[in-house]
Amino acid sequence: MGFIESEDRRLMEMEELKNRMLLACADLSRRKDQEDFQGSRLSSSDFDVDDHCGQKLVCVTSGVSFLGLAIVNRLLRRGYSVRIIVHTEEDMEKLRELEDSGEMSRSNNSIKAVMAKLTEIESLLEAFEGCRGVFHTSAFTDPAGLSGYTKSMAEVEVKAGENVIMACSRTPSVRNCVLTSSLLACLWRDASTQDLSPVINHESWSDESLCIDKKLWYALGKLRAEKAAWRIAKERGLKLVTICPGLITGPDFFRRNPTATIAYLKGAREMFADGLLATVDVMKLAEAHACLLEAMNKTAFGRYIYFDHVIDGEKEADKLAKKIGMPAEKICGNESINFLARFELSNKKLLNLMSRTLRSCYNER
Numbered sequence: 180m181g182f183i184e185s186e187d188r189r190l191m192e193m194e195e196l197k198n199r200m201l202l203a204c205a206d207l208s209r210r211k212d213q214e215d216f217q218g219s220r221l222s223s224s225d226f227d228v229d230d231h232c233g234q235k236l237v238c239v240t241s242g243v244s245f246l247g248l249a250i251v252n253r254l255l256r257r258g259y260s261v262r263i264i265v266h267t268e269e270d271m272e273k274l275r276e277l278e279d280s281g282e283m284s285r286s287n288n289s290i291k292a293v294m295a296k297l298t299e300i301e302s303l304l305e306a307f308e309g310c311r312g313v314f315h316t317s318a319f320t321d322p323a324g325l326s327g328y329t330k331s332m333a334e335v336e337v338k339a340g341e342n343v344i345m346a347c348s349r350t351p352s353v354r355n356c357v358l359t360s361s362l363l364a365c366l367w368r369d370a371s372t373q374d375l376s377p378v379i380n381h382e383s384w385s386d387e388s389l390c391i392d393k394k395l396w397y398a399l400g401k402l403r404a405e406k407a408a409w410r411i412a413k414e415r416g417l418k419l420v421t422i423c424p425g426l427i428t429g430p431d432f433f434r435r436n437p438t439a440t441i442a443y444l445k446g447a448r449e450m451f452a453d454g455l456l457a458t459v460d461v462m463k464l465a466e467a468h469a470c471l472l473e474a475m476n477k478t479a480f481g482r483y484i485y486f487d488h489v490i491d492g493e494k495e496a497d498k499l500a501k502k503i504g505m506p507a508e509k510i511c512g513n514e515s516i517n518f519l520a521r522f523e524l525s526n527k528k529l530l531n532l533m534s535r536t537l538r539s540c541y542n543e544r
Contacts, residue, residue, distance in 0.1 A: 300346050314468060316359040344356065459485055
């Protein structure tokens with residue numbers, strides 16, 4: 180595909196991103212004519228739709244999350260200016276930790292940070308003002324402090340998604356929105372009530388009742404949030420694409436993204452047995468997000484499934500389990516099986532788009 184990189188290269192890129200964020204945040208704190216960084220929103224006058232280098236301004240929600248950081252990194256490499264939304268004091272603390280690390284390099288000051296609440300549309304309107312595009316990648320934590328993802332979090336996910344899409348539609352500068360859903364919004368289907376196709380692709384939707392019956396709250400939250408986003412986008416005339424990735428992996432992924440990882444793997448045995456337990460590297464996924472945004476005015480539309488690997492045997496399941504620190508039987512069961520997948524995942528729609536646009540994406544930057 181041309182965009183697969185070594186793990187060392189990915190780690191170097193993540194460190195480079197951290198350094199850029201450090202310098203940007205330090206610069207904000209030094210400028211006396213601006214608001215204090217902590218707990219404030221930056222005025223829309225601080226941002227132009229295009230800066231003096233002609234870079235387009237885009238916004239990334241949950242910009243300090245595992246996926247958010249990777250997306251910001253890719254956008255910076257493509258020449259974008261990026262506004263990062265931080266949602267909570269915990270997010271601010273992450274930025275402070277980066278600042279305290281002491282490792283800095285020269286920055287073109289193309290990263291800005293702004294505090295905004297996903298529960299307040301007015302807050303998002305201010306954050307999105309002047310941006311050409313918005314990437315909404317939610318990164319919620321369990322409010323009860325427990326591992327996993329609760330039913331109440333699914334409700335928060337839906338409300339936050341509704342607010343983001345509504346705010347995008349009400350912000351004149353925003354032309355396009357890319358929303359991160361999940362492969363789980365596609366694959367949980369009830370065989371007892373449906374004549375199931377053996378192929379699961381961008382046209383497939385999970386069954387809401389099945390998700391509730393199995394207490395698959397992460398799948399339910401992503402499913403409902405994506406459907407709500409499509410409803411509002413169509414009503415408001417907003418250009419939207421959604422991407423439904425498999426389990427997001429990458430360097431130290433479980434430590435950096437534990438809630439989503441644990442929540443995704445609820446029902447892992449059934450997914451494994453059906454040939455539907457798939458993963459995707461975070462940097463490849465970030466690249467896909469960037470290419471989708473750039474192709475939205477040409478060929479990108481609708482939903483996209485993305486994964487780069489299917490866990491198709493006990494050795495693969497054991498390898499994944501060790502990375503997460505859980506018994507392999509939690510993924511593949513206790514008995515040895517002759518692996519024979521019932522279903523097939525298809526991400527041809529996205530692969531075809533990226534094969535057409537990836538080369539031109541790089542040439543243009």
